[in-house]
Amino acid sequence: MGLLAMLLEGEWYDFGDLAEQIEDWGAPDEAAYVLATLVATVVILLWAVLSVLAFIWIERRVVALMQNRKGPNRVGPAGLLQPVADALKLLMKEAITTAGADRILFWAAPIIIFVPTLAIFAIFPWGENMVLADLNVGVLFLLAIAGINTPAVFLAGWSSNNKYALLGSMRTIAMLISYEIIQVLALLAPVLFVSSMRMADIVSWQEDYVWIVLIQPLGLLAYIIAGAVEMNRSPADNAEAESEIVAGYHTEYGGIKFGFFYQGEYLAGFAIAAAVVTLYFGGWTLFGLEEWIPGWSIFLGKLYTIFFIYIWSRGTLPRLRIDQLMGFAWKFLLPLTIANVLIVGAEVLIWRENELSSWEALPAIAVVNLALGVVLFAGWARFLGHGKGTQAASGAILTQEIGTVHFKPAVGTEAGS
């Protein structure tokens, strides 16, 4: 009876209410922690699996529409059961282990990639007080979990005993590490504004003042691009560039082991989208609408909208070459994000030192950051030699070092490296 009433009267996810309820039943205090954690974990797991299944269908249909195809349309009405059929196929397929593979690591790698990605969702506030682990180092935790995936990718590539898998994993690691730096620098700016790494604090700051996207357009752009690399999505899916390295680090994986990689990639995508929503778009708040409809539905709506941008970019943009992608990180995004951090630091300092009210400071910061963002972006691109109409083809010369490509600039320009 008590449980049913609690479910119906809302706020059932509020830990305080749950603890009171459990105390009423005479259970020890610990039970509330255990129950809350169990319920939240199961709900997140279910949500993750169902969302991935749904988005496999949505993504294939949407990308097909964009490319003037039909997409999956045979299994079930409008192909709705296609992801279920795919999942069944993956489960039924023989899980082949290649000859000479390191058996234990070969099996462990997909799981090591999948499980930490799930843990990311614990730190996002899904609604008011609706967070599994409100860490005071939440932003750092997000980055640390992304870092755990990097050695796992290497293990997958190395244990396969396949040249292409090893090359693919090396390439993925290079990409992940480079763009991790971009992520750290981009996420530093919201943390500087809020002066807290706790996700709930960041959301409530945005509720009090303004969505950080308005004062951080450059940082958001850098983070979204770095996120596309992190989740291994076109235009940055060089990890599985079929025309170059077969399928990258999961070349040898089939069946449910591949399914884990696939799900892990989707979940990483959702995690990046959730981070964008929480850090830049106000999390579960929407201008007072959260009073009327539950916060988690706003959060999910925003999350899926951001994720749709990634689907969109996958449907429209071509894949970059690996050296272009690395050069973009180190030569373009890294200086821009460092400049961005300096600008934000100066702004926060001026704001605090002069004790300006937020109504004076924030509009000025928004205008200055947008203007500086555009100027920096265009100016730095011009400095690197783009946009002058001199993009003559430059010949790539393979040097002796494996994988190094040296660009001879075209005659009469300073373009290229």
Added chain:
Amino acid sequence: MDETGVVIAFWVLAIMTIGSALGVVGARNIIHAVVFLVASFLGLAGLYVTLSADFIAVAQMLIYVGAISILLLFAIVLTPQENRNNSEGFLRLPALALALLVGAVMIFAAVDTEWAIADRDGFEETASAIGDALLDKYALPFEIASVLLLVAVIGSIVLVRPEPMEEDE
């Protein structure tokens, strides 16, 4: 919640840390040794969590699990195959003796020291406390460390610069 949970967590994490550390020296395949080392780092991060040092714990995950392990893996992959595995060397017994000696010294120090117990509570937020300390009390060492890192970055760029190619226009 406090006592039993933390004690269980401590023992699980301690066994994980020490067990994997033993695996590092025991494993024949050196890639397996690195995997054990990563597990040991993770266990250590968990121990930091039980000590309420959450910033250090996450930094441990970010730096050791995410970055140092990659450094080790790259170093191994770039080493010739024949020198790669944990083979039996002639230094086996001296190393064992030395390790036992170091262990004995550490255990003696841990048991013999009269540990001072601080009479104040832990920090509410370790991250901001560490930030304050780094930029206030320890500003000079912090800056020196950042200059050192800058030198390392510039040095690595100089090392990997390709030889200037001949102009054959």
